Amino acid sequence: MTQKLALVTGAARGIGLATTKLFLQEGWQVAMIDRDVPALEEASMGLDGAKAFVCDVSQPEAVDQLITDVMATFGRIDALVNNAGVADFGPIEDTSFARWRTVMETNLDSVFLMSQAATPALKASRGAIVNIASISGLRASTLRVAYGTSKAAVIHLTKQQAAELGEYGIRANCVCPGPVRTKLAMAVHTPEIIAAYHDAIPLNRYGSEGEIGEVIVFLCSAKASYVTGQVISSDGGFESTGVGLPALRA
Ligand SMILES: NC(=O)c1ccc[n+]([C@@H]2O[C@H](COP(=O)([O-])OP(=O)(O)OC[C@H]3O[C@@H](n4cnc5c(N)ncnc54)[C@H](O)[C@@H]3O)[C@@H](O)[C@H]2O)c1
Structure with a gap:
């Protein structure tokens, strides 16, 4: 049987690495993409069926070269998971244009660039795109002017992709993770933020990387x-809930 190929960005750690391992368990091959060279080398070591590609997915020329290299190696792309992301939380007044652009480049520009470059291959395979946004793209909160806005745009970009690429049999969906204890989250989640998440989540805990990966692999x-065109939260119920949980628990 022909093995399918999933391309996962931000695969060196966190949700991307967990998703890579789940794809491999399901018998897929995986092109693991990251710009963190030592982390990518370490993560991909010993993973049968996976191959590492170093790329900064926010850079147009690098993305074009990456897709050429992946096609030269595997000859196909059946699924594209746009997972690479950066978080930078800060007040609106302190967010310089440079900080704003840094967040937009990876979180939003890369989704546009990677999906566009992979479209010919996805047309050939009638493949799937899964974009990773965030609960922060669905619900506004303090300090997330760049991060939250980038993720809201990813949600809409997913719907644009589904609308236009459905003609070719390509499906596009979006996963919005709730909080997961990855390096990205722990760099911006203060003890107060961690406590606030617990207060607001019906399941009363953070999610795991694998719990997000399962939804991605399913899609x-x-x-x-x-x-296609769907936005699915894997968030312990955070997005669906209003006020009152802490009072109810007490
Ligand atoms: N962890 C959470 O709580 C959480 C919540 C909601 C959404 N998300 C989203 O999930 C995705 C994965 O996050 P994570 O928590 O696993 O983060 P992580 O920091 O553990 O992993 C992200 C990976 O992406 C890579 N990366 C970043 N920018 C890149 C670029 N320009 N080119 C190539 N690689 C790049 C990093 O090197 C890293 O290996 C992100 O899009 C993030 O916004 C995470």
């Missing part, structure tokens, strides 16, 4: 063959 699989 890439044939089991989701009639699902």
Whole structure:
């Protein structure tokens, strides 16, 4: 049987690495993409069926070269997971244009660039795109002017992709993770933020990388063959909930 190929960005750690391992368990091959060379080398070591590609996915020329290299190696792309992301929380007044652009480049520009460059291959495979946004793209909060706005744009970009690429049999969906204890989250989650998340989440805990990965792999699989243009939260119920949980628990 021909093995399918998933391209996962930000695969050196966190949600991207967990997703890579789940794809491999399901019998897919994986092109692991990251710009952190030592982390990528370490993460990909010993993962049968995975191959590492170093790339900064926010850079147009690098992305074009990457897709050429992945096609030269595997000859196909069946799923594209746009997972690479950066977080930078700060007040609106302190967010310089340079900080804003840094967040937009990776979180939003890369999703546009990678999806566009992979479209010919995805047309050929009638493949799937899964973009990783965030609960911060669905609900506004303090300090997330750049991060939250970038993720809200990813949610809409997903719907644009689904609308236009459905013609070619390409599905595009978006996963919005709630909080997961990765390096990205722990760099911006203060003790106060961690406590506030617990207060606001019906399941009363952070999620795991694998719990996000399972949703991503499902959306890439044939089991989701009639699902496109959807935004699915894997968030312990955070997005669905209003006020009152802490009082109810007490
Ligand atoms: N962890 C959370 O709580 C959480 C919540 C909601 C959404 N997310 C989203 O999930 C995705 C994965 O986050 P994570 O928590 O696993 O983060 P992480 O920091 O553990 O991993 C992100 C990976 O992306 C890579 N990366 C960043 N910019 C890149 C670029 N320009 N080119 C190539 N690689 C790049 C990093 O080197 C890193 O290996 C992100 O899009 C993030 O915004 C995370």
